[in-house]
Structures are given as structure tokens and as C-alpha cells.
Amino acid sequence: MTTRKRVTVSLPEDVLEAATNEAGGNLSAYAAKALMAQAVRDSAARLARWQESRVQELVELDEMQLDVLDELNGGTVA
Numbered sequence: 001m002t003t004r005k006r007v008t009v010s011l012p013e014d015v016l017e018a019a020t021n022e023a024g025g026n027l028s029a030y031a032a033k034a035l036m037a038q039a040v041r042d043s044a045a046r047l048a049r050w051q052e053s054r055v056q057e058l059v060e061l062d063e064m065q066l067d068v069l070d071e072l073n074g075g076t077v078a
Contacts, residue, residue, distance in 0.1 A: 004028075 011019075023030035 019030055019034075020027055
């Protein structure tokens with residue numbers, strides 16, 4: 001079983017009202033689900049940025065290898 005902690009948050013009235021209406025009587029579970037979903041989206045975005053940076057590094061390494069091969073062949077390859 002997951003340990004639970006009590007927290008206090010301040011929300012705009014309209015947000016609280018909408019969440020309470022959708023929560024089906026369990027605002028804590030609704031909030032936990034919403035927060036977990038946001039955490040997953042944030043992690044996915046961070047992973048995508050990291051993956052993109054790795055792709056750029058691989059492109060740069062490929063270009064460096066081609067430069068070395070060009071030098072070894074005595075010039076540029078058409």
C-alpha cells in the first residue's frame with residue numbers, strides 16, 4: 001500500500017469547483033491521478049529533449065568522421 005501524506009494547496013475557486021464536480025466524491029484520488037499524469041507528461045517531454053540532444057551529437061560525430069575520411073582521401077568527397 002502506498003503511504004499517503006496530507007498536504008494543503010490553494011486553488012482558484014473555478015478550478016476547485018470543476019475538479020470537485022469531476023472527482024466523483026474522491027477529490028484526493030482525482031488530484032493524485034491528475035498530478036501523476038502531469039508528472040508523466042513532464043518526464044516524457046524531458047526524455048524527448050534528451051533524445052533530441054543525443055541525435056544532434058550523433059550527427060556531429062558523423063560529420064567529424066566524414067571530415068577525417070575526406071582528409072585521408074586527400075580532399076573532399078563529392
